[in-house]
Amino acid sequence: MKLSRLIEIFPALNMLSQSKMPAKTGYRVVKAINLIRPEIAAYEGERIKLAESLGKKSEDGQHFNFEGDNAKNFMDQINALTDEEVEITLPTITPEDLGSLSIEPQHLLALDGVFIKE
Numbered sequence: 001m002k003l004s005r006l007i008e009i010f011p012a013l014n015m016l017s018q019s020k021m022p023a024k025t026g027y028r029v030v031k032a033i034n035l036i037r038p039e040i041a042a043y044e045g046e047r048i049k050l051a052e053s054l055g056k057k058s059e060d061g062q063h064f065n066f067e068g069d070n071a072k073n074f075m076d077q078i079n080a081l082t083d084e085e086v087e088i089t090l091p092t093i094t095p096e097d098l099g100s101l102s103i104e105p106q107h108l109l110a111l112d113g114v115f116i117k118e
Contacts, residue, residue, distance in 0.1 A: 012107035
């Protein structure tokens with residue numbers, strides 16, 4: 001699975017983890033989060049290092065500003081990074097495992113076919 005897909009799945013799993021659900025389903029959600037978390041942390045660390053090397057922090061310290069070709073260089077390197085294949089096997093659940101849980105459509109879309117399988 002590509003790193004970009006894990007980055008997409010992670011927030012949806014975190015939102016799902018805040019819902020009440022059967023223990024078996026909750027266990028699988030937490031297990032998936034714990035498998036993905038180190039990959040996201042490694043990605044974030046590399047993203048920050050790259051931003052610090054190519055950009056300058058904004059006055060409020062919340063963003064990086066890039067000058068000249070550095071913005072394109074940053075995006076090219078981030079795209080190459082997120083295109084990396086990650087060896088990970090996530091547990092899955094079925095729509096029936098979710099029971100009557102309410103899930104926002106964008107989260108359902110992110111999880112469909114990877115974590116939620118028919």
